[in-house]
Amino acid sequence: GAVVSQHPSRVICKSGTSVKIECRSLDFQATTMFWYRQFPKQSLMLMATSNEGSKATYEQGVEKDKFLINHASLTLSTLTVTSAHPEDSSFYICSATPPTLSGYTFGSGTRLTVV
Amino acid sequence: AQRVTQPEKLLSVFKGAPVELKCNYSYSGSPELFWYVQYSRQRLQLLLRHISRESIKGFTADLNKGETSFHLKKPFAQEEDSAMYYCALSGAEGGSQGNLIFGKGTKLSVKP
Numbered sequence: 442g443a444v445v446s447q448h449p450s451r452v453i454c455k456s457g458t459s460v461k462i463e464c465r466s467l468d469f470q471a472t473t474m475f476w477y478r479q480f481p482k483q484s485l486m487l488m489a490t491s492n493e494g495s496k497a498t499y500e501q502g503v504e505k506d507k508f509l510i511n512h513a514s515l516t517l518s519t520l521t522v523t524s525a526h527p528e529d530s531s532f533y534i535c536s537a538t539p540p541t542l543s544g545y546t547f548g549s550g551t552r553l554t555v556v
Numbered sequence: 557a558q559r560v561t562q563p564e565k566l567l568s569v570f571k572g573a574p575v576e577l578k579c580n581y582s583y584s585g586s587p588e589l590f591w592y593v594q595y596s597r598q599r600l601q602l603l604l605r606h607i608s609r610e611s612i613k614g615f616t617a618d619l620n621k622g623e624t625s626f627h628l629k630k631p632f633a634q635e636e637d638s639a640m641y642y643c644a645l646s647g648a649e650g651g652s653q654g655n656l657i658f659g660k661g662t663k664l665s666v667k668p
Binding site: 475485486487534536546547548549550 | 592598599600601602642656657658
């Protein structure tokens with residue numbers, strides 16, 4: 442139980458286009474989900490906290506208009522990278538906390554490559 | 557400021573040898589500490605948390621508030637332990653409650 446599914450696992454897009462990444466909690470409801478970004482050989486960095494039914498909370502330095510987060514239901518949060526540029530190429534991971542379990546469950550991540 | 561430090565980028569040991577992955581943190585309140593592991597090409601998964609004080613896959617970690625450390629230990633390393641290990645802290649200070657702050661990770665390589 443407590444599975445977080447992330448899709449797609451890998452995406453290549455052209456510079457200037459937008460890409461949507463989905464994060465779903467498959468067997469539990471998540472009022473809060475978290476989006477992380479991992480640069481090569483660096484640690485995971487929290488980008489934003491996605492709150493169901495309300496606006497996301499962004500960490501300092503993260504552009505809200507570039508990384509659009511929508512948490513329309515208790516099982517789905519989406520991250521849209523708008524007008525993507527090569528510097529947006531990275532590994533994006535979402536996570537959520539099942540209410541009955543300890544710790545955080547992570548999605549398998551999405552490798553975004555902007556060419 | 558809250559911070560997690562993993563001083564070693566790479567730790568290489570031989571099978572059967574003891575292993576200790578270091579983690580130090582900076583946090584003014586009462587943090588919750590975790591260890592996460594990422595095996596090659598797999599998702600990040602929780603290894604253990606200090607509150608539960610359990611041993612997973614032979615690994616243990618004790619929270620030392622005096623030294624602000626949460627080192628991960630295993631008495632006899634196995635080849636399948638080779639992975640990337642992340643120490644993480646969760647706290648409400650200065651950020652969204654419940655979010656995690658990760659160390660940079662330590663790559664453990666267990667040689668046969």
